[in-house]
Amino acid sequence: MNRIQKRERLRQGLQTLLEQGGAGARLPSERELSERFDVARETLRRCLDELEEEGLLQRKQGAGTFVSAPPVVKEARLLSxxxxxxxxxxxxxxxxxxxxxxxxxxxxxxxxxxxxxxxxxxxxxxxxxxxxxxxxxxxxxxxxxxxxxxxxxxxxxxxxxxxxxxxxxxxxxxxxxxxxxxxxxxxxxxxxxxxxxxxxxxxxxxxxxxxxxxxxxxxxxxxxxxxxxxxxxx
Amino acid sequence: MNRIQKRERLRQGLQTLLEQGGAGARLPSERELSERFDVARETLRRCLDELEEEGLLQRKQGAGTFVSAPPVVKEARLLSxxxxxxxxxxxxxxxxxxxxxxxxxxxxxxxxxxxxxxxxxxxxxxxxxxxxxxxxxxxxxxxxxxxxxxxxxxxxxxxxxxxxxxxxxxxxxxxxxxxxxxxxxxxxxxxxxxxxxxxxxxxxxxxxxxxxxxxxxxxxxxxxxxxxxxxxxx
DNA sequence: CAGTGGTCTAGACCACTGG
DNA sequence: CAGTGGTCTAGACCACTGG
Missing domain, CATH: 3.40.1410.10 (Chorismate lyase-like)
Structure with a gap:
């Protein structure tokens, strides 16, 4: 699907940006990113939501979006x-x-x-x-x-x-x-x-x-x- | 704020619906709910996303949205x-x-x-x-x-x-x-x-x-x- | 097939920050 | 104040299901 490819490209493009930036780096603004990746700002934001949830970045209203160092937290799972x-x-x-x-x-x-x-x-x-x-x-x-x-x-x-x-x-x-x-x-x-x-x-x-x-x-x-x-x- | 009140009302209205329905019940469609609560469908969906994340409901594409039995698992959090x-x-x-x-x-x-x-x-x-x-x-x-x-x-x-x-x-x-x-x-x-x-x-x-x-x-x-x-x- | 949830869009206004 | 992220809207099309 065209849609899936687009989503995939967006996600990968963002991850590349995160890697290039390194921890602490500031990403371009959401408006600029959405234009660069040719998606609506809301679509971009959904992708950023995911990355934030995974701990790869942090957003701060009025200030910008910043690259985090990925956490090393081991999730608790139910194991026998x-x-x-x-x-x-x-x-x-x-x-x-x-x-x-x-x-x-x-x-x-x-x-x-x-x-x-x-x-x-x-x-x-x-x-x-x-x-x-x-x-x-x-x-x-x-x-x-x-x-x-x-x-x-x-x-x-x-x-x-x-x-x-x-x-x-x-x-x-x-x-x-x-x-x-x-x-x-x-x-x-x-x-x-x-x-x-x-x-x-x-x-x-x-x-x-x-x-x-x-x-x-x-x-x-x-x-x-x-x-x-x-x-x-x- | 009007906005916060609206969000609050939406959230509470949905929770009331969940309680009334009980586990297994099927909620009205997203289009109907958004009209009933007078919000855009995307806004409603964001609220449903939260409730789904919390394990209170389950969505199934093409079929509907169903009330879950709430899980009793207490999440581990980092507390002082x-x-x-x-x-x-x-x-x-x-x-x-x-x-x-x-x-x-x-x-x-x-x-x-x-x-x-x-x-x-x-x-x-x-x-x-x-x-x-x-x-x-x-x-x-x-x-x-x-x-x-x-x-x-x-x-x-x-x-x-x-x-x-x-x-x-x-x-x-x-x-x-x-x-x-x-x-x-x-x-x-x-x-x-x-x-x-x-x-x-x-x-x-x-x-x-x-x-x-x-x-x-x-x-x-x-x-x-x-x-x-x-x-x-x- | 009608109806459902899933995704995306272009645009608006808000709250917050100090690059 | 310009610029940022946060929220919301109305509308479109898609994938999936069988009430």
Missing amino acids: FSEEMRERGMEPSSRLLRHQTVLAGAKLAQRLMVTPGSAVIEIRRLRLANNEPMALETSCVALSRLPGFDPAALVNGSLYELLDKKYGLQLRSAQQQIHATVLSEDEAGLLGVAPFSPSLMIERTSTSSKGEVIEYAKSLYRADRYRFEIGVMR | FSEEMRERGMEPSSRLLRHQTVLAGAKLAQRLMVTPGSAVIEIRRLRLANNEPMALETSCVALSRLPGFDPAALVNGSLYELLDKKYGLQLRSAQQQIHATVLSEDEAGLLGVAPFSPSLMIERTSTSSKGEVIEYAKSLYRADRYRFEIGVMR
């Missing part, structure tokens, strides 16, 4: 343990420690948004990276959302993959709370560290694209091997 | 300690424990992106919420970026505010690393908890809109009073 470890260049694996069906108490029921007393599958796994213990994870999923769920499938697999393949459930967002705590003797033993070592505890409530709460998980990470990293914008 | 505590409904304050000018070693120089050996101001503050100790914070800023900097101004103020007012520096993004650790006896004493209590340690490197690294800060939060909360999307 397996995905995250692979991204960190490590090979993930799991050991299924225990699984049982329990009846949801008031607190858990609220977290999973189910009625108190409904059946919940609780899965406790030791999660390894390069065959070294990394975290101790307890996941809870409501049985009603996962008919015929078989925890045995989790011995070496990702819960997220299973949810997707078997139930067509894609997790879309999660709420995470991060605390610092110390490990009990049992927990420390499983993770292979000294008792009362510090630990990063992450509680996560994951929600499907339909808005249903699918999983509540509580993970204890070894503080000596794991850091939580996040980029934030103002 | 003061801003964050106020948002949590607590009154922030600070006690300046120490400040000194040091020469940047290799590690600090790399973090601040300055040449090793340059002067760096190091500020150590006890940060309180409702007059209770909450965190122990050590901030480092390169002197070259803040000529004539006076740490005394920080006794009861926000560093971010000072940077903005005095130097016109707005922080735009930050990279944060979150660890779990235990407090030394000194640190525990200052924070008013038992020695070797667990602590959430947050290291933050903040960058200005021009892409310069402005601050490196290391904070030790009381694990019993502070949790880091974050929403993530897939």
